[in-house]
Amino acid sequence: MKGEMLTIIGVLLAGGQSRRFGTHKAFAQLNGMFFWESSMNAMKRLTDQQVIISHPELVKVFQQYESYFVCTDDDNVVGKGPLAGMYTTMNHIMGEWYIFLSCDIPFISELVIKQLLRARNNKYLAIIPQVDGKIHPLIGVYHRSSFEYITSQLQNNELKLSALLQKMPVKYMSIEDMGVERKVFCNINSQEDYITLQSNDKI
Numbered sequence: 001m002k003g004e005m006l007t008i009i010g011v012l013l014a015g016g017q018s019r020r021f022g023t024h025k026a027f028a029q030l031n032g033m034f035f036w037e038s039s040m041n042a043m044k045r046l047t048d049q050q051v052i053i054s055h056p057e058l059v060k061v062f063q064q065y066e067s068y069f070v071c072t073d074d075d076n077v078v079g080k081g082p083l084a085g086m087y088t089t090m091n092h093i094m095g096e097w098y099i100f101l102s103c104d105i106p107f108i109s110e111l112v113i114k115q116l117l118r119a120r121n122n123k124y125l126a127i128i129p130q131v132d133g134k135i136h137p138l139i140g141v142y143h144r145s146s147f148e149y150i151t152s153q154l155q156n157n158e159l160k161l162s163a164l165l166q167k168m169p170v171k172y173m174s175i176e177d178m179g180v181e182r183k184v185f186c187n188i189n190s191q192e193d194y195i196t197l198q199s200n201d202k203i
């Protein structure tokens with residue numbers, strides 16, 4: 001998998017257990033579209049290569065859809081949450097920048113990703129939205145150099161993304177900076193969230 005340096009790698013993180021949701025939430029739907037497709041569509045046109053880093057049960061399912069590169073977390077980090085997916089992708093696929101998106105943000109839009117990418121410069125290792133004081137590390141753009149921080153977090157078993165971001169130079173962007181609606185950052189964790197989403201089309 002390692003090879004020529006690509007510029008921007010789009011990574012869909014879909015290796016979670018969805019314990020709170022009860023079934024794999026990547027395959028929940030809003031308006032006839034799978035949640036994972038909303039994330040992929042938001043970044044597809046802006047990236048040189050797309051990767052789905054998935055749960056072992058889902059690899060074959062994802063492979064049916066399009067010719068995305070689909071893989072699972074490396075054995076040495078399996079069970080360690082989203083950081084494991086970030087590590088695995090960076091370990092195998094060379095890029096300068098990586099867009100990491102979770103698979104439970106059905107309102108995500110291409111505009112958000114464009115705005116995060118526009119903010120890239122050599123001062124920051126990550127560009128992350130911050131909405132009403134809450135950070136969204138899984139709607140993020142990360143530089144290749146963040147790999148060493150991710151590796152160190154995993155080695156120390158510090159698996160919270162907020163802890164990772166505290167160690168790196170990060171640019172935080174508000175909804176005003178990006179010119180987008182608050183709604184695009186809604187994420188679905190439980191059936192209750194999903195029912196609310198279906199009844200109101202918002203949370």
Ligand SMILES: Nc1nc2c(ncn2[C@@H]2O[C@H](COP(=O)(O)OP(=O)(O)OP(=O)(O)O)[C@@H](O)[C@H]2O)c(=O)[nH]1
Nearest residue numbers: 013014015016017018019020053081082085102103
């Ligand atoms: N590759 C990979 N992705 C993960 C892993 N854990 C979570 N994710 C992804 O990270 C995003 C946020 O996940 P969470 O909602 O925090 O965790 P989850 O396991 O999906 O759900 P819960 O079991 O309810 O906590 C989702 O897109 C998950 O698929 C993991 O171990 N590996």
